[in-house]
Amino acid sequence: MAANEDYAPPRELVNVVVHSSEKLEGAASLLTMLEDKADSAQITAAELAAVRCIVETCASDLGAVLEQA
Numbered sequence: 001m002a003a004n005e006d007y008a009p010p011r012e013l014v015n016v017v018v019h020s021s022e023k024l025e026g027a028a029s030l031l032t033m034l035e036d037k038a039d040s041a042q043i044t045a046a047e048l049a050a051v052r053c054i055v056e057t058c059a060s061d062l063g064a065v066l067e068q069a
Helices: 011-038 045-068
Strands: none
Touching (some): 011 045
């Protein structure tokens, strides 16, 4: 990718970055809820897996679109 002021990233890259950003914000909210829950109850593997799935999907999506850029 070029590093100058004339460079405009491809639309697909921008869309994936925005979408992944929104999903990661959701994952951060889930982690906050799990932190609160951990004070009084046990966190399940399924709850952690949900957060992991979101993060892995974002990483995969970003990796794929960056390979094409």
